[in-house]
Amino acid sequence: MIYLDTAATSPMRKEAIDAYIEAAKTAFGNTQSLHDAGSTAAEYITSCKQMWGRFFNGRAEGVYFTANASEGNQFTIRSLLRGRPSEFRDIITTKLEHASVLTTMHELEKEGYRIHYIPVDLFGVLDLKEFERAVNQKTALVVMQLVNSEMGAIQPVKACATYAKQFGVPIHCDIVQGFGKIPLDLTTLGVTSAVCSSHKIGGPKGVGIVYIDPAVHWESVYEGTTHQNGFRGGTVDVPAIVAATIAAKYALAEQQDAYQQATNLQEFMSYNLPEGVQLVGNVETKSPFIQGLILPHVEGQWMMLECNRQQIAISTGTACKIGFGEAMSAMSAIGFESDVARKFVRISFNPHTTLREVKAFIEVVNQSLIENNTRATQ
Structure with a gap:
């Protein structure tokens, strides 16, 4: 996985x-x-x-x-x-x-x-x-x-x-x-x-x-x-x-190298996210290890399950509050409406995360967008 x-x-x-x-x-x-x-x-x-x-x-x-x-x-x-x-x-x-x-x-x-x-x-x-x-x-x-x-x-x-x-x-x-x-x-x-x-x-x-x-x-x-x-x-x-x-x-001991790697992955992702997917936060000042995303087409729970079917583990927010509106409260605090907050997902990196793995996640998101657009035009 x-x-x-x-x-x-x-x-x-x-x-x-x-x-x-x-x-x-x-x-x-x-x-x-x-x-x-x-x-x-x-x-x-x-x-x-x-x-x-x-x-x-x-x-x-x-x-x-x-x-x-x-x-x-x-x-x-x-x-x-x-x-x-x-x-x-x-x-x-x-x-x-x-x-x-x-x-x-x-x-x-x-x-x-x-x-x-x-x-x-x-x-x-x-x-x-x-x-x-x-x-x-x-x-x-x-x-x-x-x-x-x-x-x-x-x-x-x-x-x-x-x-x-x-x-x-x-x-x-x-x-x-x-x-x-x-x-x-x-x-x-x-x-x-x-x-x-x-x-x-x-x-x-x-x-x-x-x-x-x-x-x-x-x-x-x-x-x-x-x-x-x-x-x-x-x-x-x-x-x-x-x-x-x-x-x-x-x-x-590995912190400096891990930080640079996470920064590189964040930069790649921010440039390659499918159109309509919003990266939450300021990439110039935030931690590169955590990426909060707002999807344009499906709820975060759906995307999390779809990624899991593709053997990719992501989340819809802090594990300590899953099922209790964790993304909802955080997104509300920064100005997002509840229907938008429900489309939130989070991915987070470790020192072993690779560019290939991030690409695989982006591909799943992109494919879901294509399928959603196809259904919408039928």
């Missing part, structure tokens, strides 16, 4: 699988146990935290591991809010956030928080002036993704973080679609916290990686939790964390 759905998940790379097997054999102990087996497992986790600290250009003591990035987003947002003064009830975000963030926002609104959604332009980039008008010294938290998962729009996170810091407001950033793909340095970015995902970069599913600036106050979501300094309860999966760390190491 031609796999053009890396934004949903990526196949595990061999180095990560090998690392998992080795760690499963040698680091099977519980990191909380005081015997040698536990100490060995704890040493593995310490080494992984040190490596992630370097990957982020942060500090090892700010690294935590969760079951996935969705859980990481939810835990981090709530932990930071619990560390803020109780009278601060305003949260700034956008409607383009991941499902895990938007769900948390809906929950927090029921709990008395006021959620302010900053508008975005037709390319999916937030209005910086509106952002600056919304943030003040009473703002509890800013939540902002770096790279949008539907169209690849890159938000001006650094500028937003710089502005928010003037008022002492923490900013949480979902970097899932950015880490290992675009240049990323949390210190330069200026965010308080960030979350990324192992399985987006060739690691195993079931590992989310969280970074929280150790200088910032946060409080545990669940009182009495002892694992990971109270951030998350439960025995950590040492082999999976080791595999995730190795996957990240290789993804970063």
Whole structure:
């Protein structure tokens, strides 16, 4: 099968699988146990935290591991809010956030928080002036993704973080679609916290990686939790964390070449899309790994099934929200009507995606257009 759905998940790379097997054999102990087996497992986790600290250009003591990035987003947002003064009830975000963030926002609104959604332009980039008008010294938290998962729009996170810091407001950033793909340095970015995902970069599913600036106050979501300094309860999966760390190491080493390849594929596709197919976003500024397309003739669900029949894997949007209008909400935020949003599909590249594979996808779209036009004239 031609796999053009890396934004949903990526196949595990061999180095990560090998690392998992080795760690499963040698680091099977519980990191909380005081015997040698536990100490060995704890040493593995310490080494992984040190490596992630370097990957982020942060500090090892700010690294935590969760079951996935969705859980990481939810835990981090709530932990930071619990560390803020109780009278601060305003949260700034956008409607383009991941499902895990938007769900948390809906929950927090029921709990008395006021959620302010900053508008975005037709390319999916937030209005910086509106952002600056919304943030003040009473703002509890800013939540902002770096790279949008539907169209690849890159938000001006650094500028937003710089502005928010003037008022002492923490900013949480979902970097899932950015880490290992675009240049990323949390210190330069200026965010308080960030979350990324192992399985987006060739690691195993079931590992989310969280970074929280150790200088910032946060409080545990669940009182009495002892694992990971109270951030998350439960025995950590040492082999999976080791595999995730190795996957990240290789993804970063190959990042520059992978970015150039994705840029070349994006350029080819933008010049060769059939007439009437619209590429969503600004190709000059967006992530080249994610391509959101609006079809002129059929719904995205139909095209996804047709591609699957041709052994090409694509999607109709973020896998975490399939069936719940994920493309609809994102497309609505940038100004598309609902009937247009239903014609949305997404393809996404990985370092192994080839020009031949992109051509095959374009051919399926083109053939469906020809057949549709033929039916329309009969």
